[in-house]
Amino acid sequence: MSIVTMIVLGLIVVVLIYGVMLYNGLVQVKHAVAKAWANIDVLLKQRHDELPKLVETCKQYKQFEQDTLQRVIEARSQVHAAREAQDIPALGQAEGALRMGLGRLFAIAEAYPELKANESFLLLQSRISALENGIADRRELYNDAVNINNVRIEQFPDAILARMFNFPARPLLEFSQEEKTDVDMKTLFG
Template sequence: MEISTIVTLITVSLLIVYLILIYNNLIQLKHNVSKAWSNIDVLLKQRHDELPKLVETCKQYMAYEKNALETVIKARSAVAHAQQDSDIKALGVAETQLRMGLGNLFALAESYPGLKANESFQHLQSRITSLEHDIADRREFYNESTNVNNIRIEQFPDVLVAKSFGFKAFDLLEFSETNRADVNVSLLFQ
């Protein structure tokens, strides 16, 4: 065998191995995004299951605050539909509404000493608050995984493999600016 043939075979073999490594790495990134989304989904379902209990506990005390309770119920439904449809953008909007509704509900609870002292309410409020923190942590991990995936499928030479095998970009899970703003508690009591 000639030296040029050996060099060509080695070069082609190395190129094939390199492309396989890129492909496997892209598969791993895609599954990291899926795993991160699954982690968020589990927490959203747990919170989804806790909210009816919270609303029911609040109903016993907050007979005059029907709007606050209905807002949480509607937002919970919107989150469930967005989850079911795997619509990340709609989920971000629905999550914003739900978080604002919960913030308002917890702020209103301050004016009901009996509710505030209720052991069930305290437990549910603590549980939901804990889930909110966990969701925020998982959302950060999901967005980081999504970002790494999206960058890699656009970088050369990965873009060649990504386009050849149909790898797609994922949407970031974002909440609107209103979710980041402080809740004006004084407006709740007017």
């Protein structure tokens, strides 16, 4: 074997090893996004299971505002549908509506001393608040994983392999602007 042949074979081996390393890195990033989504999905399912209990507890107080309960039920349904479809943009919008509904529900509950003292309500409120915090934390991790994925598939030379092997960009989980604003207590009790 001549030296030129050995050099050419050596370069081919180096390029193949580099390509395999790039591909494996893209696979790792893709699975990090899937893992981050799975972590959010678990918390969303848990909260989905807790919300009917909260609504039923509030319904025990006949005078409790039914419109607020209906909004929470509808938003819960929208979150569930978006989660099942893995429609991240729709999930962000539905989450915004659900969080606003829960904020309103918890604020209105302040006007019902018996409800505020109800052990079930307090436990559910605490559990749902903890789940909300967990979802916010996991959302941040998911968005970080998505950002890393999206940057990698656009950078050279990763972009070449990403296109060849169909590694798609992933959407960020963003909440609507109205969800980010505080609940206006004057409109709630005005």
